[in-house]
């Protein structure tokens with residue numbers, strides 16, 4: 001271990017100061033090795049707020065400057081952006097956005113990560129980091145407050161995320177330093193490679209990790225010791241104390257600690273939205289074997305959480321016996337248990353743990369991986385793929401060993417994994433016959449909620465600026481609750497509201513779960529943001545800003561080729577009725593969808609082809 005002299009703080013401190021921002025973006029050009037900072041003014045901060053907002057603006061500007069480019073080329077920009085509330089004393093303020101032009105979809109893509117990474121960026125004194133270019137050798141970026149260096153690291157080539165994080169910490173002699181890294185999948189440019197931090201927190205979607213890999217950037221390493229600027233500390237403390245008290249007294253808090261998002265397996269199975277056998281069904285007959293209660297009884301050994309979060313939704317699990325004994329992982333959460341469980345027919349929770357561990361370490365998004373493997377099994381069952389297509393080895397529902405092998409082959413780009421690594425679009429290019437079986441929107445594989453029983457969820461997937469990801473708008477629960485009482489306009493309004501409020505959480509740098517899971521009121525965030533930045537905002541003021549960002553990311557998509565034809569859910573949603581459960585027989589109604597889509601465009605002020613007024617976004 002190197003003896004590296006450093007001083008660090010044990011905690012995040014806030015200080016009364018001009019609130020919210022350091023006023024500085026760190027720019028790094030890996031090709032020229034040039035590193036510089038850019039001052040941002042109050043107007044920029046006010047307009048774009050931070051996090052996803054800063055990222056979208058920087059990516060938009062880069063697109064104006066460079067024109068169209070290869071997402072895996074030097075001109076693509078990778079933006080890392082916490083928000084002005086990241087690291088502030090309030091529940092669940094550990095979020096950070098990564099954004100880029102996605103190599104999976106070819107349009108704007110982002111993914112957020114929890115844990116502690118974003119806070120350390122702020123403590124180092126930056127509101128965002130913008131990385132361009134490409135190093136010739138594998139490297140990591142080491143940000144130590146004002147000292148920023150590009151460090152070559154050929155010794156980390158091929159290393160998993162776990163080893164990478166540990167080795168960097170050992171080398172720097174600082175076991176609290178924050179690392180965001182890619183695994184083998186990122187180095188091999190797997191189109192759904194993630195960025196991982198704090199051992200197992202992932203920015204999983206849109207192939208952000210592949211962009212890091214294309215730049216030969218193995219990791220971003222950050223150490224900071226600054227206080228975070230807050231305009232009115234006393235007010236922040238008062239609002240936050242109340243918020244922590246409310247959350248602590250919430251009747252669901254105890255259950256949430258026990259299961260976190262794993263409780264969603266039973267919920268989704270009951271109401272009929274759990275992806276099962278490549279989304280053909282929505283009810284898994286063996287759901288009990290992969291649910292939160294099975295986890296609690298046999299596998300769970302602890303909890304973990306992001307900065308400042310009393311909810312601590314990370315389940316730490318250990319396979320104590322059997323074939324996968326010794327596997328320990330933070331996870332799964334619902335999406336992983338569904339996509340690497342019911343969607344591929346796996347009913348062995350220990351096998352899901354193993355799959356989760358492999359994906360985390362290799363740096364593969366569990367949602368996209370489970371989606372594509374499900375489609376491959378389906379295609380083979382339906383004789384759309386031959387044994388030769390599968391590299392000479394058959395595969396079937398629940399064949400855990402073969403499924404785990406496919407995960408490894410994908411990260412290594414070996415055998416059939418070399419095709420899976422290209423993501424939905426690449427797989428379809430090689431095997432167009434799988435079109436009816438691959439559930440994706442705009443090239444992003446659909447996440448773990450079926451949309452045939454809820455038209456608003458179909459619209460949410462179809463119109464999402466990044467593709468079929470539930471965190472853009474999760475409306476299925478509300479629509480199923482409202483049932484026949486709901487008209488088209490209510491559905492459209494809800495999708496738009498979610499798309500804006502959820503953007504706002506990413507712009508602030510906070511987690512959406514206290515709001516969506518425990519009913520924490522949106523106004524709290526508006527008040528807290530006002531206290532942090534020292535200017536009063538209503539929730540409506542802020543939603544207008546997030547609407548502007550949504551229009552901007554849509555405009556990036558339009559400039560890069562998104563058209564109305566991309567604004568539809570996967571074909572299965574219209575064509576294959578649900579087999580069983582309370583929604584048996586349901587499919588999305590095409591006429592209803594067309595009406596919703598027109599109304600959606602109209603309400604957004606886009607033209608009838610879904611094109612925003614691009615000039616307004618400049």
Ligand code: SF4
Nearest residue numbers: 092305306309313511
């Ligand atoms: S609820 Fe979970 S994901 Fe959200 S901040 Fe807390 S621990 Fe992190």
